[in-house]
Amino acid sequence: MSTLGLVLREIRHRNLNFLLGVLAVAAAGASLAGAMTRLEAHRAGTERILAEREAATSERLAKLNDDIRKITLIQQFNIVILHKDQDLNAFLARHEARTMPESYVETLAQSDLTAINHLEPSLTEMIDWPEQNNSALILTGVRGEVPLRLLDAKKPFNQPVPKGSAVMGAVSAQVAGVKAGGNVTILGRAFKVAKVHEARGNSDDTTAWIHLAEAQDLLKKPGMINAMKALNCGCTTEELKLIPGKIQAVLPGVKAILDMPKAVNRTASLERAERETREAMQAEKDGRARLGRELESAAALVVPLVAVASALWLAVLAFLNVRARREEIGILRAIGVRSGKILAMFMLRAVALGLLGGALGYAAGFLSGWWWGQSADVAGALDYRSVFSAPCAALVLGGGPLLAALASWLPALSASMRDPAEMLRLE
Amino acid sequence: MLAVRDLTKRFRGPNNEVRALDGVSFDLAPGDFLAIQGTSGSGKTTLLLACGALQRPDGGSISIEGQNPYALSAEERTRFRARHIGFVFQQFHLIPYLTVLENVLSPLLALDDAGAKARALELLQRFRIQDRADHLPAHLSTGERQRTALARALLHRPKLILADEPTGNLDAQNADAVIDGLRELAAQGTAILMVTHDNRLAARAGRTLAMERGKWKVAG
Structure with missing residues (x-):
C-alpha cells in the first residue's frame, strides 16, 4: 500500500473532517477569487463605460463643433x-x-x-x-x-x-x-x-x-x-x-x-466644449477610480480576515485529525514507519484538501465575482474572458494547498514527532 | 536474541517518583516463550516497550541480536524495529479504514518486501481469517481482530515478538487460539516475550516471570 493510497483511504473514512477542511479552503479561495474577479469586472466595466461615454461625448463634441461652425458661418470671416x-x-x-x-x-x-x-x-x-x-x-x-x-x-x-x-x-x-x-x-x-x-x-x-x-x-x-x-x-x-x-x-x-472678439469667441467655444468633455470624462474616471479603491479597500480587509479564519479553522481540524489518529500513528511508528512518512501522510492530506478546496473556491469566487460585476457594475452581460485572470487562478489554486499545508504543519509535525510508546499507552 | 541488564526506568508521579523498572535483567534465546506476569503498575508494559525500542530506559542495557537499539539514531531505531520486532497489543491497534489484508500488509509502509503479499495471505489462512480479508476491523469479532494484529506482527518474520496482554479482550477459546499461534511461532525459533496477568495462559508459555514494583518477584 502506498502512502497516497493510505491518505485517500483515510480521507474517505474521515470524510466529515476532510469536507469541513475543504470548505475552509474554499471559503478563503472564494473570497480571494471573488474579490479579484470583482476588481477585474470593475476594470473591464470601467473600460466599457468609458468607451461608451467617450463615444457619446465625441458625438456631443462633434455636434458642438458643428453648432460653433454654424455660428461662425453667420459671423463669417474674422x-x-x-x-x-x-x-x-x-x-x-x-x-x-x-x-x-x-x-x-x-x-x-x-x-x-x-x-x-x-x-x-x-x-x-x-x-x-x-x-x-x-x-x-x-x-x-x-x-x-x-x-x-x-x-x-x-x-x-x-x-x-x-x-x-x-x-x-x-x-x-x-x-x-x-x-x-x-x-x-x-x-x-x-x-x-x-x-x-x-x-x-x-x-x-x-x-x-x-x-x-x-x-x-x-x-x-x-x-x-x-x-x-x-x-x-x-x-x-x-x-x-x-x-x-x-x-x-x-x-x-x-x-x-x-477680429479678436470674434476669434476669441470661436476659440473659446471650442475650448469650452473640449474642456467640458474632458471634465466629464475625468469625472467619470475619478468616480470609477474611487469605486475601484473602495472595492480594493474592502477586499484588503475581508480577504486576509477570511484567510486567517480559514487557517485557524484548518489548524483546529488538523489538530482534531491528529488526535483522532493517535492510535494509528502510534502503531505505524511501532511497526517501523518513519516520522518523515507520517509527516508526509498529513501533508499529502492537507495538499489534497487544499487543491480541492482551492478549485471549488476559485470556481465559486469567479462565478460570484463575475455575477456581481455584471449586476452591480455594468448594465448588460460581461464576457467571462474579460474578467478571467490567470494569475488569480494560479494564486488561488496554488494558495489553497499552501494555506492548508501551513495550517496543518504544526499538528502534522507534532504527530510525526510524538513518542509512539506514549501514544499507545494513551490508547 | 534479547539480553536485558539492570534496566531502570522512573516516572515522575503527581506526588512522588515511581520506579517502573528497578534493575531488571533477563535473557531470551531464539525459540523462548517468556510470559511476564504482574499486577497493574508492576512495570511489565514499561519493560515490554523498552524491549521493543519504543521507550528509552534511564539505565541498564538492552541488546537485540547483539545490537543496542538505543545506541541508534531515531530513524535507524525505527528501521531496526521494522526489521526485527513484531508487536501484538491488547487493544489490537488496527487501522480502522484498512481491510484485514491491508492491515496485515501495513508494515510494508516501513519496509519493502517482495514476498509480503503471498505471506500475508498465508498468514490469514493460518489464523483462519482468510474469508475476512476484505472486511474492515469494525466488522470483525474481537478474536478476529487480535488474529489480524498477530498476522500483521508476523509479516516480516521478526525474530522477536512482543505481546502486551494479547488475550486481554478475548474469550477463552480465542485466547487459546492466540496462545497456540504464539507457541507454534516459538517452536519455529521466534523469541516471544508476552505480558499477561492470566495465570492459565502464562502457564502455557515456556517460562514465566512475575514483576512487582519494577523488580522480578519470582524467577521462572
Missing part, C-alpha cells in the same frame, strides 16, 4: 489681410484700399500656414454708379475661396460669382429696381442678377458682387486685389495672437487684422 501701408481710416470709412498683387493669395495658400482657412481674395471699391444717378455702390470682385495647401478643403462661406453674373445687396438691388433673374448694368457692363441678399443692416446692403476678373477689368486694376479675408482655425487664445505675425512672415507686404 481676419482681414490688407496692404501693409493701408490707411485703416480710409478703408473702414470709405472702403478705400491700396491694391496688392493677386499672386499674394497663391503665395499664402502654398505656404506652410495652418493657422487660417477660408482664404478669399477680393477687390473692393466704392464707386459712383453712373447707371443709377451716381448713387454710391460698393463694387466687390470675388473669385471664391482658395484652399490652403496643408489643410483639407472646407465648405466655402460664399459661392463664387460666375462671370457675367452679379449678386446684389438689398439696397443696391432696390436702387437698380432689379430682382434675382433680372439684369443690371454696372460701369457700362450688363450682368445677370444671380441673387439678391436680404437686408443685413450693414455695408453689404449697398454692395454688388461680381467676378474678380471682371471687377479688375472694370476698375482698371488688372491682376490686383486689395483685401483677403480668412477665418482663424480652432487654436487656443494664446495661439490666436500669433496669427497676424505668421501671415506677415509669409507675406511681408501685408498687414493682417484679427
